[in-house]
Amino acid sequence: MKKIIVIASVLISITVACKSKKAATSTASTDSSMDAQLTAVNTRFPNTTMEELKKGHSIYTGACTKCHGTKDVTVYTEPRLLEIVDVMAVKAKLTAEEKQSLIKFAVGVRATSK
Numbered sequence: 001m002k003k004i005i006v007i008a009s010v011l012i013s014i015t016v017a018c019k020s021k022k023a024a025t026s027t028a029s030t031d032s033s034m035d036a037q038l039t040a041v042n043t044r045f046p047n048t049t050m051e052e053l054k055k056g057h058s059i060y061t062g063a064c065t066k067c068h069g070t071k072d073v074t075v076y077t078e079p080r081l082l083e084i085v086d087v088m089a090v091k092a093k094l095t096a097e098e099k100q101s102l103i104k105f106a107v108g109v110r111a112t113s114k
C-alpha cells in the first residue's frame with residue numbers, strides 16, 4: 001500500500017512538473033500582454049481588433065497544435081515565419097480569414113517578445 005502511494009505521488013509530481021514547464025515555454029498571453037500586442041499589430045495591420053487577436057490565439061493553441069505543440073513563433077525572421085505559416089495554414093485547413101487572424105497574432109507576439 002505504501003509503495004502505491006509513493007508511486008502515485010511521484011507520478012503526480014511528474015505531471016505537475018511537465019504542466020508548469022509547458023506553461024512557462026508557451027507564448028500563451030495574458031490580457032495585458034495582448035493589449036501590447038494589439039498596439040504593435042496595429043502599426044502593421046491597422047484596424048486589427050482584440051477579437052481578431054484572440055481568434056488568432058485560439059487557432060494557435062488549437063488547430064496549430066494538432067500535430068505538434070505550440071511552436072515558438074519568435075525564433076524566426078518575419079518573412080520566414082510567414083513562409084512557414086503559408087505551409088502550416090494549409091496543414092491546419094485554415095480559412096483565409098483564420099489564417100489572417102493567426103498571422104496578426106503571431107506578428108504581435110513577435111513584436112512584443114523583445
Ligand code: HEC
Pocket residue numbers: 059060063064065066067068071072073084085088089091092093094102
Ligand atoms: C497536419 C499537421 C500539422 C498542423 C495542423 C500544423 N503543423 Fe506545423 N508542422 C508540422 C510538421 C510535420 C512540422 C515539421 C516537424 C516539426 O517541426 O515538428 C511542422 C513544423 C512547424 C514549425 C517549425 C518550422 C521550421 O521550419 O522550423 C512551425 C513554426 C509550425 N509548424 C507552426 C504551425 C502553425 C502556426 C500551425 C497552425 C496554422 C501548424 N504548425 C499546424 C505539422 C503540422
